[in-house]
Amino acid sequence: MAQSGDERDKAPRTARGERTRRALLAAAAEEFGEKGFHEGSISGITRRAGCALGSFYTYFDTKDDIFRALVADMSGQVRDYVAPRIAQARDGIDAERLGLLSFLEFARGHKEIYRIIDEAEFVDQAAYRNHYESTAARILVRLQEAAARGEVGAEPDEVHAWAIMGMNVFLGLRFGVWDDSRPAEEVAGIVNGLIERGIGASGRD
Amino acid sequence: MAQSGDERDKAPRTARGERTRRALLAAAAEEFGEKGFHEGSISGITRRAGCALGSFYTYFDTKDDIFRALVADMSGQVRDYVAPRIAQARDGIDAERLGLLSFLEFARGHKEIYRIIDEAEFVDQAAYRNHYESTAARILVRLQEAAARGEVGAEPDEVHAWAIMGMNVFLGLRFGVWDDSRPAEEVAGIVNGLIERGIGASGRD
Secondary structure (H helix, E strand, O other): OOOOOOHHHHOOOOHHHHHHHHHHHHHHHHHHHHHHHHHOOHHHHHHHHOOOHHHHHHHOOOHHHHHHHHHHHHHHHHHHHHHHHHOOOOOHHHHHHHHHHHHHHHHHHOOOHHHHHHHHHHHOHHHHHHHHHHHHHHHHHHHHHHHHOOOEOOOOOHHHHHHHHHHHHHHHHHHHHHOOOOOHHHHHHHHHHHHHHHHEOOOOO | OOOOOOHHHHOOOOHHHHHHHHHHHHHHHHHHHHHHHHHOOHHHHHHHHOOOHHHHHHHOOOHHHHHHHHHHHHHHHHHHHHHHHHOOOOOHHHHHHHHHHHHHHHHHHOOOHHHHHHHHHHHOHHHHHHHHHHHHHHHHHHHHHHHHOOOEOOOOOHHHHHHHHHHHHHHHHHHHHHOOOOOHHHHHHHHHHHHHHHHEOOOOO
8 A cells, every 4th residue: 555656646536636637648648749758858748737846746656657647548548439439330340440430530630649659669668568459459359249240251360450450550640640631431441341351241251 | 962971971882891881780770679769879889789989980970870771771671571572472462461471570580670660750750651651652562563463353542552561560560579479371371361352353343
């Protein structure tokens, strides 16, 4: 209980505290997204959040600590943005189309996400792996559920999940962050054609 | 001609010079792969290469300069490792199987490649974009040539090229760098089934 940095010690206890913590995370996304982890600073974060330096230490211990929290938070934001869209899918193949479509939308609205998650590879390898491993695990579960319903003909494999995630990550970079001029529906439609024929029930021998 | 840092000024003029430059690049791959760009140092590189500090400045101007050269060099190494394997393909779909297979082999033998190319996103954005844009452009040309031979049924699109590259990058990370216990042939086979049905000539309506 007396362990230093115990998460419970710093978790906000009030709605106002939760708002301040969220403001600090949003400011950290701006600060690290713009300057990177090494050049970014705690004082830059509190300045952007419009709060005192002391408030930072109420919720976080170090720059590493808020960076780790930010990676987990952005990972969760993507998941929470995509999940309700996927829930409206006609079937397991359409779910992957909506997954990419909503991810492209998210990336277009949060262009800093790549810099932050990718920099975790250098700043916090565990957070980086956890983001991708948990994303791939969710895709695999979706494919397995779709296969059980007869909507996926291929035997779902971790390889399929990592392949789909890899497509989405690079399409999000190319058609979300670097150049968002191509309609997201068109990009997601082309990929979904590949996936539908590639692993869909009708595409199998 | 008098421009500082003009590449021609520092290009090796002898075979011995070329060997020293290559030894410095190999040492830089170790140094940056292990410590990252920020912690890595020129003296660490010359120590690993077993050469004098002066030799470094014969071929490179700065730490940024050798990092940029290293990204271009690793990008070229992947291309040169994969190209002859692809040239042996039965057809355009098999070419993508051999592309992934040989990339998995390369990643298993050069596990530092991800740290180096990914860190370019922060150290040298132009080198980072150039690596992925040129890789995707090569894939698109392969798909277009295969389509012209009737081996690809879908109309090749930049989206297909980025999707295939994205799969390969993440499968290389997961099954090449993080855990190389699964046979590369098996991983490449599963993905190629998806691609063959997804965009192959027989998979089309």
